[in-house]
Amino acid sequence: xxxxxxxxxxxxxxxxxxxxxxxxxxxxxxxxxxxxxxxxxxxxxxxxxxxxxxxxxxxxxxxxxxxxxxxxxxxxxxxxxxxxxxxxxxxxxxxxxxxxxxxxxxxxxxxxxxxxxxxxxxxxxxxxxxxxxxxxxxxxxxxxxxxxxxxxxxxxxxxxxxxxxxxxxxxxxxxxxxxxxxxxxxxxxxxxxxxxxxxxxxxxxxxxxxxx
Numbered sequence: 001x002x003x004x005x006x007x008x009x010x011x012x013x014x015x016x017x018x019x020x021x022x023x024x025x026x027x028x029x030x031x032x033x034x035x036x037x038x039x040x041x042x043x044x045x046x047x048x049x050x051x052x053x054x055x056x057x058x059x060x061x062x063x064x065x066x067x068x069x070x071x072x073x074x075x076x077x078x079x080x081x082x083x084x085x086x087x088x089x090x091x092x093x094x095x096x097x098x099x100x101x102x103x104x105x106x107x108x109x110x111x112x113x114x115x116x117x118x119x120x121x122x123x124x125x126x127x128x129x130x131x132x133x134x135x136x137x138x139x140x141x142x143x144x145x146x147x148x149x150x151x152x153x154x155x156x157x158x159x160x161x162x163x164x165x166x167x168x169x170x171x172x173x174x175x176x177x178x179x180x181x182x183x184x185x186x187x188x189x190x191x192x193x194x195x196x197x198x199x200x201x202x203x204x205x206x207x208x209x210x211x212x
Contacts, residue, residue, distance in 0.1 A: 004038015009115035021087035024065040047140035110160040170208035
């Protein structure tokens with residue numbers, strides 16, 4: 001499969017199903033067989049995926065991309081051995097990060113639900129005009145990207161996590177803040193936004209918030 005088809009949902013599905021690491025191999029940058037620069041799209045997805053993983057508490061080193069040709073078998077073996085060694089050092093997904101199994105499942109589900117939205121964000125706001133590895137690295141490690149990530153993605157992710165929590169039953173602002181590692185004021189802001197969108201309502205009888 002061309003790495004131009006790489007979607008975050010593919011990666012997240014692998015982690016959800018128990019993979020301890022995900023390794024992507026693409027053609028050399030600038031040497032796309034289809035002249036679509038799909039490997040640069042894959043590079044964007046990897047940078048975005050690593051940022052998301054770090055945010056939800058998963059070690060970003062569990063996700064890696066390398067670029068090589070079909071004739072570089074020795075290099076492929078060396079890189080795979082190195083990646084395998086790293087994953088063995090990290091240990092099972094979640095446990096070495098100190099994340100409870102159910103919490104990890106919920107966080108991955110919340111991120112996965114945003115995959116279609118993040119695909120649009122990458123296409124419309126995170127495309128780099130200069131096709132070079134250096135330009136991509138510079139942008140995705142910049143304060144500009146951090147600001148875009150916070151503005152465009154983190155609020156959506158928090159709302160997704162809140163709605164998933166409320167599937168289990170009504171909760172107070174304080175309890176949601178405790179479960180999500182947010183402050184009560186942050187949760188309140190997201191709840192107000194969700195209420196305006198008709199996603200969440202206040203349950204007067206239980207003095208808690210519930211899904212609308």
